Amino acid sequence: MLDIKWIRENPEAFVEGLESRKTGPEARQLLNQILKLDEERRGTIQKLQGLQARRNAASKEVGQAKAAKDEASAVRLMDEVAAIKGAIQLDELTAGRLDSELFELLSRLPNLPLDDVPIGLDETANAVLREVGTPPKFDFAPKQHFELGEALGLMDFEIAAKLSGSRFVVLKGALARLERALAQFMLDLHTSVHGYTEVNPPLLVRDDTMFGTAQLPKFAEDQFSATKPLTEAEATILAKQLFPDREGGGVAQMATELLRLDVRLERKEHYWLIPTAEVPLTNLVRESVLDEAKLPMRVTAWTPCFRAEAGAAGKDTRGMIRQHQFSKVELVSITTPEQSRDEHERMTACAETVLKRLGLSYRVVVLSTGDMGFAAQKTYDIEVWLPGQGAYREISSCSICGDFQARRMEARYRPKGAKDTRFVHTLNGSGVAVGRALVAVLENYQQADGSVVIPDALKPYMGGLTKIEPAH
């Protein structure tokens, strides 16, 4: 969330920043709308506060008058308070409405880019910063991961489709183990070498948590949610409320219909499945005031991630690249504003170390203003080389969010010796996507006979296995 005070004081920077994001042409119009609302809001507050001050003073005088047995003054003052009461209620209502309108607008605005982010509308404006490692040479045509996995008999999309539909996969045997090995290798690296603390967070979270990291309110359609189904009793009550003119059999029929439609109650226990461990990990500091000495705070987690992939129809339909469920080792840092830029470089280096140790070649890309995620001020994508696809594909994304998420979470810290609190800065990055790492290992370590050699870094985690071969 952007700071309204900052917008008020830096309107041109606001428009410029917003125009460089996807918001584009409406930026100026948005600014005007926001400033107008803000002005009305402050005007109402000033008026309201004047009235409240008079009410408070008069109420105190009532007490004093009564104590002094001056009934006449007391009555006169009480009449005065009664007279301004209506105006106060009206202004309270107006102020509340303006407040929530402004909040609604601000909560849907993306973060603004840092100065050194390349300006552009999409990925064509991204800039490659470095290429690391040498892509392997093959004296045969390298296969794609799903060809390898299916031929090995250890990767099954058909059965996954029967269980869950498209964009799911079942891994078996050595490939299932490879996924676990990759995750453990990454966690061990980050906890014992990079200083991150391992966390095992909830995978189901509340609205407020999703709002904190900015998946809500704007990106609800990209998420999966989990809700307790309506009971028959609740459906009946709801049917009566919704269709008061029906009775008897009519109500029962509508109740059945509500159950069939899987109608949900706003108030009923309702969760979101995390699209990334960034959500629970970053929210670990929500609604708190941290000691500066505890920063930077670094946490990591290996979790499943769930994404609806709305709007991705037709993209990466084959294989494991884009799934509704995948696992990822996530890195999150909570820092002071002074630390965050360095931390961003450090975090990216931590993710790069994973790929280096796995012997995978990759490149680091800085995303353009138009290609960055909603909450980011600056993002580095790490793209791993996939010989089967003959392309670099994103395997990690490291973002610095400034105080954008901290404002939404109310996450602050107290600088040493200071009286006031400040918002923390938050950063998140994949360290790295496990499913895609598995894809990369398969494609980079494949042999002419379809077998796959285990990279040295993973051998300790594979129980003595050095090569995955077709099972028969």
Next chain:
RNA sequence: GGAUGGGUGGCCGAGUGGUUGAAGGCACCGGUCUUGAAAACCGGCAGACGUGCAAGCGUCUCGUGGGUUCAAAUCCCACCCCAUCCGCCA
């Protein structure tokens, strides 16, 4: 699912209608003492918003929203959340 209890400042915790934005303690900050540190003692210390060059002043906030009242942390209602016990269950 059933039954209780509870949500107060960074933390713990007192407070049942009138200078209580809130006792006390801890933590933190400044000072005295000390070679230094600790202890002890003295003092300071909520946040948001509005306004002002500033010092300051004002308003709101004791889970959230509404109500009663001249006046609400305190009374009433609804909702949210947390804990414990029982039941069910990995």
